[in-house]
Amino acid sequence: MQADILIHARWIIPVEPPDQVLDHHALAIHQGRISAILPSAQAREQITAERVVELPDHALIPGLINAHTHTPMNLFRGMADDLPLMDWLTRHIWPAEQRWISPEFVADGSRLAMAEMIRSGTTCFNDMYFFPDVTGQVAQDAGIRAVLGMILIDFPSAWATDSDDYLDKALKLHDQFRNEPLIKAIFAPHAPYSVSDAPLQRVRTLANELDLPIHMHVHETADEISQSLEQFGQRPLARLEALNLPGPDFIAVHMTQLQDQEIERFAASGSHVVHCPESNLKLASGFCPVAQLLEAGVNVALGTDGAASNNDLDMLGEMKTAALLGKGVAQNPEALPAARVLAMATINAARALGLEQETGSLKTGKAADITAIDLGPLETRPLFDPVSHIVYAAGREQVSDVWVNGCHLLQERTLMRMDHARLLANAGQWQEKLIEWRQSDAS
Ligand SMILES: CSC[C@H]1O[C@@H](n2cnc3c(O)ncnc32)[C@H](O)[C@@H]1O
Numbered sequence: 001m002q003a004d005i006l007i008h009a010r011w012i013i014p015v016e017p018p019d020q021v022l023d024h025h026a027l028a029i030h031q032g033r034i035s036a037i038l039p040s041a042q043a044r045e046q047i048t049a050e051r052v053v054e055l056p057d058h059a060l061i062p063g064l065i066n067a068h069t070h071t072p073m074n075l076f077r078g079m080a081d082d083l084p085l086m087d088w089l090t091r092h093i094w095p096a097e098q099r100w101i102s103p104e105f106v107a108d109g110s111r112l113a114m115a116e117m118i119r120s121g122t123t124c125f126n127d128m129y130f131f132p133d134v135t136g137q138v139a140q141d142a143g144i145r146a147v148l149g150m151i152l153i154d155f156p157s158a159w160a161t162d163s164d165d166y167l168d169k170a171l172k173l174h175d176q177f178r179n180e181p182l183i184k185a186i187f188a189p190h191a192p193y194s195v196s197d198a199p200l201q202r203v204r205t206l207a208n209e210l211d212l213p214i215h216m217h218v219h220e221t222a223d224e225i226s227q228s229l230e231q232f233g234q235r236p237l238a239r240l241e242a243l244n245l246p247g248p249d250f251i252a253v254h255m256t257q258l259q260d261q262e263i264e265r266f267a268a269s270g271s272h273v274v275h276c277p278e279s280n281l282k283l284a285s286g287f288c289p290v291a292q293l294l295e296a297g298v299n300v301a302l303g304t305d306g307a308a309s310n311n312d313l314d315m316l317g318e319m320k321t322a323a324l325l326g327k328g329v330a331q332n333p334e335a336l337p338a339a340r341v342l343a344m345a346t347i348n349a350a351r352a353l354g355l356e357q358e359t360g361s362l363k364t365g366k367a368a369d370i371t372a373i374d375l376g377p378l379e380t381r382p383l384f385d386p387v388s389h390i391v392y393a394a395g396r397e398q399v400s401d402v403w404v405n406g407c408h409l410l411q412e413r414t415l416m417r418m419d420h421a422r423l424l425a426n427a428g429q430w431q432e433k434l435i436e437w438r439q440s441d442a443s
């Protein structure tokens with residue numbers, strides 16, 4: 001058999017089927033797709049490859065999928081810390097966005113975020129931000145898989161003036177990227193408190209027509225619930241249900257405020273949840289009942305949220321936090337075992353985003369979206385179970401190689417399609433501009 005690349009690894013963890021760890025196996029890539037997974041000894045006899053990669057202390061896992069982020073916000077990292085969500089948004093982030101959002105800001109911020117994600121093993125991200133067309137272009141240049149939010153919010157921005165304009169631009173974005181293999185555009189109304197009924201109804205109609213998912217912040221804080229009760233006489237989820245939003249194409253991010261009945265109704269609708277534990281902890285927004293949601297049959301994926309509320313885009317770290325917090329919230333150490341959390345960061349995310357046929361597990365025929373983690377260093381020795389170390393012990397600096405669609409984006413920790421020095425210089429320029437603006441604003 002002929003292959004473009006043959007990777008021999010100490011372990012291959014396909015994620016699907018669950019709980020499988022393949023020892024001394026090899027993975028073959030042909031024309032961007034996984035063409036075979038078989039014992040290394042057999043691969044050496046049967047497969048002729050143009051390139052052979054030896055990873056003797058490494059685990060190959062499906063590329064991690066960050067199911068909710070705001071990539072350009074990397075330029076706001078550390079600018080407003082230790083605040084509750086509404087103060088953070090209305091007193092710091094939205095004023096900064098009003099001043100700074102432009103195609104240049106989005107290009108530079110999203111590029112920095114993509115470099116950080118690739119260096120930490122993420123091969124696909126689901127983004128929600130202004131100028132998603134720019135983020136899409138940067139993602140194509142970087143070679144990373146991206147889901148772009150066709151955003152909608154009641155406020156005017158540098159991207160769009162009103163809901164008609166947001167939705168016109170959404171449809172153009174969808175058209176622009178419809179034939180791009182690594183890019184997908186999905187609806188992204190911001191939150192129940194920031195989008196009115198009429199545009200939400202239009203989103204539901206368009207999502208049905210185009211067969212695309214809807215991704216939205218929902219039940220993030222207790223304040224969101226009380227404000228909705230005051231304004232609409234309903235909890236946000238009940239209002240969204242009346243607008244027919246929940247369903248197998250609906251992705252609710254956060255969900256920290258949930259009653260038992262709401263969990264049952266949400267599970268029955270077939271909707272998905274994206275859990276962002278570190279952002280929820282840092283903003284003290286509340287705790288998502290992940291174990292209860294999984295028990296009810298809800299598909300739960302994992303996201304970092306933006307770097308301005310997390311403050312990193314490290315999915316390995318996010319997995320550890322999700323596992324620990326999930327046990328704490330359930331008051332049960334058996335809740336959220338490591339393998340379950342790895343599934344949340346891979347196959348569950350692919351399922352939520354409608355990408356399950358393409359990515360999310362290491363399976364013959366799927367795209368070669370692969371992350372290699374070096375478990376050789378003393379920080380992950382001795383080793384009894386590679387999945388345990390990936391979730392509980394390994395740091396993102398142990399990610400050695402990353403492939404997306406068979407393209408080698410990170411090789412022995414070197415970014416292959418991005419200029420590291422330029423990324424740093426560019427971040428430095430934004431730092432100067434933002435510091436100067438904050439000083440002039442304060443005086
Ligand atoms: C319409 S573009 C996205 C919009 O969302 C803001 N944002 C970032 N993080 C959060 C969060 O955790 N909850 C709510 N809104 C958030 C971002 O600043 C943009 O304005």
Ligand SMILES: [Zn+2]
Nearest residue numbers: 069217305306
């Ligand atoms: Zn968010």
